[in-house]
Amino acid sequence: MVSARVSLNPYSNKVLGILKLQLDLKDKSEALNKFIEIYGDEIVERDANDEYVKKIIKVAEEHFKKYKNKKMSFEELDKLCGV
Numbered sequence: 001m002v003s004a005r006v007s008l009n010p011y012s013n014k015v016l017g018i019l020k021l022q023l024d025l026k027d028k029s030e031a032l033n034k035f036i037e038i039y040g041d042e043i044v045e046r047d048a049n050d051e052y053v054k055k056i057i058k059v060a061e062e063h064f065k066k067y068k069n070k071k072m073s074f075e076e077l078d079k080l081c082g083v
Contacts, residue, residue, distance in 0.1 A: 006032075 008016070013028075020031040040046075048056075072080075 016028045016031040016035070019025070019035055020028055023031070023034060025031050025034065
């Protein structure tokens with residue numbers, strides 16, 4: 001956990017106060033963390049967890065076993081995408 005001292009303008013303070021009350025949170029620190037949890041993905045992508053990475057690797061390995069290094073023309077790709 002990282003500690004930070006922040007200066008809030010009155011509007012930001014009001015938003016955090018309302019969020020704290022709506023979600024029955026302990027303090028404005030929890031409200032700020034919840035706000036960032038809700039809207040942070042729009043700005044910064046989360047790190048992939050180990051389970052997700054393993055799943056992607058498995059899918060890629062299965063794809064290469066099935067299709068090897070088959071290449072697709074731009075026409076085939078356009079047809080597949082409905083363009």
